[in-house]
Amino acid sequence: QKEVEQNSGPLSVPEGAIASLNCTYSDRVSQSFFWYRQYSGKSPELIMSIYSNGDKEDGRFTAQLNKASQYVSLLIRDSQPSDSATYLCAVKGRGNKLVFGAGTILRVKS
Amino acid sequence: EPEVTQTPSHQVTQMGQEVILRCVPISNHLYFYWYRQILGQKVEFLVSFYNNEISEKSEIFDDQFSVERPDGSNFTLKIRSTKLEDSAMYFCASSWDGRSGANVLTFGAGSRLTVL
Numbered sequence: 001q002k003e004v005e006q007n008s009g010p011l012s013v014p015e016g017a018i019a020s021l022n023c024t025y026s027d028r029v030s031q032s033f034f035w036y037r038q039y040s041g042k043s044p045e046l047i048m049s050i051y052s053n054g055d056k057e058d059g060r061f062t063a064q065l066n067k068a069s070q071y072v073s074l075l076i077r078d079s080q081p082s083d084s085a086t087y088l089c090a091v092k093g094r095g096n097k098l099v100f101g102a103g104t105i106l107r108v109k110s
Numbered sequence: 111e112p113e114v115t116q117t118p119s120h121q122v123t124q125m126g127q128e129v130i131l132r133c134v135p136i137s138n139h140l141y142f143y144w145y146r147q148i149l150g151q152k153v154e155f156l157v158s159f160y161n162n163e164i165s166e167k168s169e170i171f172d173d174q175f176s177v178e179r180p181d182g183s184n185f186t187l188k189i190r191s192t193k194l195e196d197s198a199m200y201f202c203a204s205s206w207d208g209r210s211g212a213n214v215l216t217f218g219a220g221s222r223l224t225v226l
Contacts, residue, residue: 032213043201043217044153088153092213095158095166096141096205102152 003027004091004101012107019076021104023089026070032092033065035074037085038103044088048074079108112136114218116202122224126191131221133185133202142185143203143215144177146170153201159185192225199223 005024013019021035032051036044050056050063050072062075072091076083086103093099115134123129135142144156157167159177176188185204189196199222203215 034214038153043220046214046216049214096160096213097143097155097158097166097168098213098215099155100145100153 002101003093003099004089006087006089006101006104008102009105010107011104012109013079015079015081015108015110017079017108019079019083019106019108021074021076021087021089021106023072023074023101024070025072025089025091025099027091027093028067028070030070030091030093033063033072034090034092034098035061035063035072036088036090036100038088039085044090044100047087076106079106081108081110084108112216114202114204114216116200116218116221118221119219120222120224122226123192125194125225129189129192129196129223131187131189131200131202131223133187133218134183135185135202135204136206136216137183139204139206139216141165141205141207141213142177142179143205144187145201145203145217146198147201147220148195148198156187189223192223194225197223197225 035048038044048063050065056063060077064073088103089101090098117132142159147153157171158165199220202218
């Protein structure tokens with residue numbers, strides 16, 4: 001079983017729509033969850049972190065966490081072409097490392 | 111805004127050669143990491159470093175790899191005898207606190223290693 005799983009996509013949404021990205025993780029003791037954005041050939045860039053069950057909003061981004069279901073999601077409202085990238089879910093597992101999922105490719109069509 | 115600096119941005123080497131990738135973490139950060147990403151694949155953890163010693167390493171980080179903090183600012187990754195499969199983007203990252211849940215990693219721009 002993969003530690004962090006994401007649909008590879010691509011997820012295509014029209015400009016202005018809501019993009020919904022999902023992630024599941026296997027280690028129940030995980031406490032910290034992160035969404036990074038990665039443009040092609042670039043390094044991961046932190047978008048959101050979430051540590052408690054529920055929703056956390058930051059501008060157009062909302063992260064949702066459900067520890068009972070071991071599920072994390074990221075909503076992007078009013079999607080823009082510049083949001084087109086690979087979105088990486090990362091989980092802080094045992095120890096101090098982050099474990100990344102394979103990422104979901106998002107394409108926002110203008 | 112503080113950033114993690116990596117050099118070189120791209121290195122081409124022959125199989126069997128030694129390579130050193132360099133990183134300057136954010137100055138007040140205490141935890142340092144190396145990750146790698148083979149083209150088209152996911153970001154994989156290699157090693158974490160704290161208080162001048164390795165705190166955790168993955169199965170990928172075998173005897174061919176080593177890390178060092180030679181002075182107060184640099185953090186290096188050495189690959190002793192490169193193999194074709196070492197070709198990847200190597201990312202250095204640092205964080206202020208590796209122990210708490212709020213362990214936010216900041217990544218450098220990466221060093222692309224091509225082994226011929």
